[in-house]
Amino acid sequence: MIQIILIAIFSLLAQLILPWWSLAVVAFGVCFWRSPGAGRAFFYGFAGIMLVWVAYALLIHVRTDGVFTGRMSSLLFKTNNEAILILVTGILGGLVGGLSGLSGFFVRQITGTQMANRTLRRS
Amino acid sequence: MRYTKAIISTLLTCLLVWALNRSWGGIPAFGQLLSPFVGFWQNAETIIDADEEVTVHGTKSPVTVIIDDQAVPHVFAQNDHDLYFAQGYLTARDRLWQMEFQTHAAAGRVSEIVGDRALELDRFNRHLGMGYGAEQTLKGMQADPTTRDALDAYTAGVNAWIGQLTPAHYPIEYKLLGYAPEPWTPLKCALLLKQMSSTLAGGADDLLMTNILRRYGATVTANLFPDYPTREDPIIPPGTKWEFKPLPIPSAPKDSALSGLIALSAPGFGTPPNRANPEIGSNNWAVGPQKSATGYPILANDPHLTLSLPSIWYQIQLVSPTVNVYGASLPGAPNVIIGFNKDVAWGVTNVGADVLDFYAIRFQDDSRRKYWHDNQWKAVNRRIETIRVKGKPDVIDTVYYTHHGPLVYEAGAKPFRASIPTGYAARWIAHEPSNEMRCFYYLNRAKNFADYRKALAYYVAPAQNFIFADNKKDIAISPNGRFPLKWKDQGKFLLDGTNPATDWHGFIPADQNPIVKNPPRGFVSSANQFSTDPTYPYYINWQFAPYERGRRINQRLAAMQRATTDSLRQLQNDTYNLRAADALPTLLSMLSEKSLNQEQRKVLQSLRQWKRNNDAGEVGPTIFTEWNAQLMKAIWADEFDTGDTLPMRFPSFDRTLTLMQRDSGARWFDNVKTPAREHLPDLLAQSFQSTCDTLIKKHGPVGSNWAWGPHKSTDIRHLLPGVDAFSVLDLDVGGGNVIVNATNERTGPSWRMVVALGEQPKAFGVYPGGQSGNPGSPYYQNTIETWKKGQLNELLYLQSAQDKHPRVKRRILLK
Numbered sequence: 001m002i003q004i005i006l007i008a009i010f011s012l013l014a015q016l017i018l019p020w021w022s023l024a025v026v027a028f029g030v031c032f033w034r035s036p037g038a039g040r041a042f043f044y045g046f047a048g049i050m051l052v053w054v055a056y057a058l059l060i061h062v063r064t065d066g067v068f069t070g071r072m073s074s075l076l077f078k079t080n081n082e083a084i085l086i087l088v089t090g091i092l093g094g095l096v097g098g099l100s101g102l103s104g105f106f107v108r109q110i111t112g113t114q115m116a117n118r119t120l121r122r123s
Numbered sequence: 124m125r126y127t128k129a130i131i132s133t134l135l136t137c138l139l140v141w142a143l144n145r146s147w148g149g150i151p152a153f154g155q156l157l158s159p160f161v162g163f164w165q166n167a168e169t170i171i172d173a174d175e176e177v178t179v180h181g182t183k184s185p186v187t188v189i190i191d192d193q194a195v196p197h198v199f200a201q202n203d204h205d206l207y208f209a210q211g212y213l214t215a216r217d218r219l220w221q222m223e224f225q226t227h228a229a230a231g232r233v234s235e236i237v238g239d240r241a242l243e244l245d246r247f248n249r250h251l252g253m254g255y256g257a258e259q260t261l262k263g264m265q266a267d268p269t270t271r272d273a274l275d276a277y278t279a280g281v282n283a284w285i286g287q288l289t290p291a292h293y294p295i296e297y298k299l300l301g302y303a304p305e306p307w308t309p310l311k312c313a314l315l316l317k318q319m320s321s322t323l324a325g326g327a328d329d330l331l332m333t334n335i336l337r338r339y340g341a342t343v344t345a346n347l348f349p350d351y352p353t354r355e356d357p358i359i360p361p362g363t364k365w366e367f368k369p370l371p372i373p374s375a376p377k378d379s380a381l382s383g384l385i386a387l388s389a390p391g392f393g394t395p396p397n398r399a400n401p402e403i404g405s406n407n408w409a410v411g412p413q414k415s416a417t418g419y420p421i422l423a424n425d426p427h428l429t430l431s432l433p434s435i436w437y438q439i440q441l442v443s444p445t446v447n448v449y450g451a452s453l454p455g456a457p458n459v460i461i462g463f464n465k466d467v468a469w470g471v472t473n474v475g476a477d478v479l480d481f482y483a484i485r486f487q488d489d490s491r492r493k494y495w496h497d498n499q500w501k502a503v504n505r506r507i508e509t510i511r512v513k514g515k516p517d518v519i520d521t522v523y524y525t526h527h528g529p530l531v532y533e534a535g536a537k538p539f540r541a542s543i544p545t546g547y548a549a550r551w552i553a554h555e556p557s558n559e560m561r562c563f564y565y566l567n568r569a570k571n572f573a574d575y576r577k578a579l580a581y582y583v584a585p586a587q588n589f590i591f592a593d594n595k596k597d598i599a600i601s602p603n604g605r606f607p608l609k610w611k612d613q614g615k616f617l618l619d620g621t622n623p624a625t626d627w628h629g630f631i632p633a634d635q636n637p638i639v640k641n642p643p644r645g646f647v648s649s650a651n652q653f654s655t656d657p658t659y660p661y662y663i664n665w666q667f668a669p670y671e672r673g674r675r676i677n678q679r680l681a682a683m684q685r686a687t688t689d690s691l692r693q694l695q696n697d698t699y700n701l702r703a704a705d706a707l708p709t710l711l712s713m714l715s716e717k718s719l720n721q722e723q724r725k726v727l728q729s730l731r732q733w734k735r736n737n738d739a740g741e742v743g744p745t746i747f748t749e750w751n752a753q754l755m756k757a758i759w760a761d762e763f764d765t766g767d768t769l770p771m772r773f774p775s776f777d778r779t780l781t782l783m784q785r786d787s788g789a790r791w792f793d794n795v796k797t798p799a800r801e802h803l804p805d806l807l808a809q810s811f812q813s814t815c816d817t818l819i820k821k822h823g824p825v826g827s828n829w830a831w832g833p834h835k836s837t838d839i840r841h842l843l844p845g846v847d848a849f850s851v852l853d854l855d856v857g858g859g860n861v862i863v864n865a866t867n868e869r870t871g872p873s874w875r876m877v878v879a880l881g882e883q884p885k886a887f888g889v890y891p892g893g894q895s896g897n898p899g900s901p902y903y904q905n906t907i908e909t910w911k912k913g914q915l916n917e918l919l920y921l922q923s924a925q926d927k928h929p930r931v932k933r934r935i936l937l938k
Binding site for chain 2: 015016019020021024028038052053056057060061063064065067068069071072074075088089092093095096099100102103106107109110
């Protein structure tokens with residue numbers, strides 16, 4: 001669970017100054033650092049990013065009385081449903097985060113194996 | 124296996140990020156767009172109450188900006204440079220995308236943003252010489268140090284705003300279309316003016332009238348398209364003296380109208396003509412001291428344009444040691460365009476002068492290097508236009524300029540607007556060097572009638588009926604602009620470009636433009652009708668907007684006593700249908716009830732009971748409007764709508780009504796497409812029956828579901844076609860075409876203002892939209908409801924930056 005929190009915190013900080021896709025690097029990095037399995041890695045990335053995106057979107061939505069959420073929802077999805085737009089925002093961010101986390105895990109597996117091999121050879 | 128998984132998942136991630144980070148045709152870059160950190164979420168705004176201090180580079184001293192509860196900025200600057208700097212900065216802050224998009228459109232640069240679907244529009248604007256005209260105007264504005272400095276300061280202000288913008292804070296339209304704002308330039312201010320000229324003085328019936336002349340000859344043409352209507356109430360009251368010695372009028376070449384033209388082959392067209400929009404017009408009026416309750420003049424203005432969002436106008440108060448003015452400005456231009464100061468108020472409506480003419484060009488050969496004029500071959504100037512197209516290679520286009528102007532379409536080309544002839548050069552007032560900005564600079568600072576006259580002399584195009592009132596108790600109106608000196612009807616038809624006698628012969632001197640001051644009737648007014656009666660020595664145009672709005676306004680003002688701002692506000696919302704009142708007695712007397720079935724008789728009953736007002740809940744206007752349209756078609760389409768082969772137009776409603784009243788046996792009432800000989804009563808019955816059928820099919824049996832408001836259904840649309848989510852659709856409002864409250868389906872009062880002069884002015888105004896151009900702002904469309912109800916907001920006219928007023932929300936300090 002620590003991964004979700006780390007992804008959330010670091011991706012938030014990264015996105016404040018870097019392009020939006022910096023979140024992918026963070027999710028990748030955290031899952032590279034530590035993740036028990038492929039499914040978990042995806043979940044950490046997905047949940048960590050979705051958490052940040054949904055929370056921030058919700059914050060803006062509430063603070064601005066949803067003045068723009070409905071309008072954008074009808075522009076993009078032809079429906080004046082604010083929840084859908086917040087959900088889609090979260091899922092989209094989550095998807096990128098999840099895939100990045102998954103990649104982090106898989107790449108770790110290769111390099112991790114190599115490191116293990118190296119350790120083996122040295123001994 | 125491990126490698127495969129790692130590679131595939133990493134590639135997939137990169138691919139997804141890449142795909143979400145770019146736009147696909149019309150589909151925006153979704154990753155950026157949905158990100159709460161940089162996407163549309165960042166455009167959502169809330170009402171701010173806190174004061175603000177902003178560091179900007181480019182002001183000489185600190186500027187205090189007071190924001191009121193309608194989000195209108197009141198700028199208090201210590202010098203004019205800072206004043207226009209702040210105007211540019213604040214306008215960009217609220218309207219950046221709109222100001223850039225409109226000037227891109229004028230410059231023929233929309234393809235850069237939306238791709239080749241705008242290519243023909245861009246090509247048209249470039250061939251009409253919009254860019255060329257803007258360059259001429261820029262020269263005029265830069266030749267005068269005062270306007271040059273204001274222009275430079277405004278430009279610096281806009282760029283100060285753009286300079287500190289990060290992509291996260293780009294207006295939403297940039298994010299949707301995937302581009303970025305570019306630096307503002309003084310040329311863009313000139314382009315904006317050309318865009319107004321194109322809207323208000325870019326219509327031409329020359330080709331359609333020439334086709335009619337070819338088909339029916341000079342007698343019929345003069346009879347059906349007369350140079351002065353039957354019913355009219357011109358802007359300058361008949362009997363007003365012309366206090367000047369007119370210049371000699373150039374004489375028409377003997378064969379001016381026909382011989383040269385018959386030889387020119389009639390071009391074929393695939394699309395219906397797109398002419399000047401007759402629904403675009405405006406009202407203004409001012410009552411003098413003897414008619415007002417306070418003893419001081421009261422002035423009202425409502426310019427009718429295509430209703431759009433972001434709002435066309437931007438309210439602002441500009442205060443410096445030289446000026447304290449409040450009013451509506453155009454985003455992209457310094458100064459206030461329609462407004463008031465402590466001493467005077469002014470407003471504008473469009474004149475509709477004939478300032479766009481077409482000259483047939485005879486080139487020496489296909490190289491188009493020389494053209495024939497005044498018995499010699501003259502050199503053609505070429506202007507290379509490079510149109511950048513999003514996602515496609517640049518399009519290089521050559522435009523050929525003669526001394527008349529640019530060749531809008533080469534012979535044989537397929538024109539963008541079918542009313543533009545091919546093989547003709549456009550002589551257009553908007554190509555003249557000019558400095559309209561000087562006019563507004565002076566009007567903003569005017570103190571009396573003399574200042575108003577001085578300001579008007581600088582104004583060239585699009586010609587406007589400038590109305591004026593001051594606290595010295597003067598009222599005045601002047602159809603004003605630079606009018607070409609022409610023989611009567613010069614430019615009613617296409618012109619021969621080889622004969623110097625058909626050229627424009629200079630201009631009417633500015634001080635001989637029509638004007639009236641303090642007329643005995645106690646009020647002045649305009650509604651785009653004829654500028655003057657036929658006694659004015661010069662020719663301005665052979666047709667103007669229909670008479671109804673003007674006459675109705677004058678009827679009500681003539682009867683008005685002890686007028687207040689509220690009486691003028693009510694007049695702005697007048698929905699009396701004078702056309703129906705004038706026409707229905709004739710139409711109904713000749714309509715035989717026997718020819719109608721039960722249902723149709725019910726419709727007729729509703730029409731008879733109707734009180735001739737276009738209120739939203741009435742059924743009458745729905746029936747009358749539809750019947751009127753069908754009747755016009757029934758009378759004229761057989762002779763004047765031959766489809767694509769020879770584009771023509773119908774005679775005016777005024778001429779048609781006169782024909783019905785005085786010559787009901789005329790041959791035009793026969794439908795030449797049937798073997799039988801129809802008479803007017805046949806057409807009346809047929810068109811009434813088909814009106815009923817159309818409306819029953821659309822709304823069911825006659826009743827409240829035929830109500831005018833929903834039937835007309837007024838839309839206020841975002842400037843980008845098809846973006847319904849940023850538009851306000853299906854407004855239930857009354858009014859209509861030729862009604863004083865000129866709210867149509869897509870056009871209407873884009874700003875309503877009423878100003879009572881006095882010791883201190885008291886002013887009211889509203890536009891259908893709001894101060895902000897951001898659809899994510901609470902001020903994007905907050906005033907539409909007020910506008911819809913016909914109400915106005917009081918305009919907060921502050922005296923100093925220290926004024927304590929309950930409507931003051933917050934202060935911004937620019938330093």
